[in-house]
Amino acid sequence: MNRSSLRVLSVSFVLVLSSATMFAQYNSATRTSVNKNTNVNANKNVNANVNQNYNVNANKNVNVNTNKNVNVNTNQNVNVNVNKNVYVHSSSSYYGGGCCYNPAPVAAAVVATAIVVGSMVNTLPPACTVVYVNGLTYHHCGSSWYQPKFVGTSTTYVVVNAPR
């Protein structure tokens, strides 16, 4: 995911959540190999959820996601036109065995229609059906299809065209 799109998403998200969530965005280029120029392109996006209304300790819940600019059509702007505080909870509760540690583009899940193929989200909208196609897992939610994928070593849901 490139930085500009992360910014766009972050901005939309801030609008959604107003001051409830504090964002710490990482653009890390820390090298971890002497012989290979690895991680130079790593964009780490960490959202520390400091949800003061609920749980002060929530800032331990730091979700680290390393993106190596893999798989992204995210230069589309995901339009989030929400005036409800919908996702206050969901972004800080990934440990229940669900998918994904990458909370950045959660806001996209709020949009009921016109989800852009290639977008990445971290929580599914309500009322999804699990469908297996060629041994792979998909989630069919309304008119959209979500496929959990490894992006680097993290997992996220990617909006895809209908499988089969």
Next chain:
Amino acid sequence: MCKRLFCLVVIVSFSLSLSGQVNSDQTKANIDPAAMAALDKMGTYLRTLTTFQVEAVQTTDDVMDNGQAVQSGQVVDLLAARPNRLRAQMKSDTKDVFFLYDGKNFTLYGHLVNLYATVPAPPTIAELIGKIDEKYGIDMPLVDLFLWGSPQSTASQAITSAIDIGPGSIERTTCEQYAFRQEGLDWQIWIQLGDYPLPRKLILTTKDDKAQPRFSEVLTWNLAPSFNDEAFTFDPPKDAERIAIAEIPASPNNEKKSEQGGVK
């Protein structure tokens, strides 16, 4: 006229060669041949190991947009049986990811999410490292251990300064500490003294970021690990679901985009 021009050319080319000479002399002066030799010896030794198990306790700084570096940690446990079998676990507060490679397939398994992906793999670890990086943007854990002393290693050409710091103990083992510089990166290595010149500790300081974030690791080696073939083959746990690995789009401007997304 012609003579003057000739003279000028001679002078210019002479001064050019002189300045080139000075630069390479300066670089040479900064490089202690003994430090380079120690690195070569370690690389050559690592290439002789066919099976090994190593645990790496790592810390990595991440730089936030406000320029502040914050540290995270992870432990990597890696078992390799060269040339074509490898198993690694990367465990941190937020992740518990396994890499499994049996010479035929490569599996990535996220233990906390109980999701896995299996893809066909090339016939050697060396080729696997290249493939998962290029195709999926995945870095093999402890990749340097497979690169030192190999033709793919870029470190020795890149080094602009090499200093022998002196003896230093890591986990009660006497090592020799060396400090190296290359463009954008300062790094230190502690190499075990004696018959087993193994890397025991590494610190990398990324210099082209203002915050100078650090990566460090301490390595504990087992050169006679016991294992069986099953260690490298993935047997999906109950209820584990199979998913895909996102591929890096093969568009020509992908590299450009990557650069933009990189160093700030």
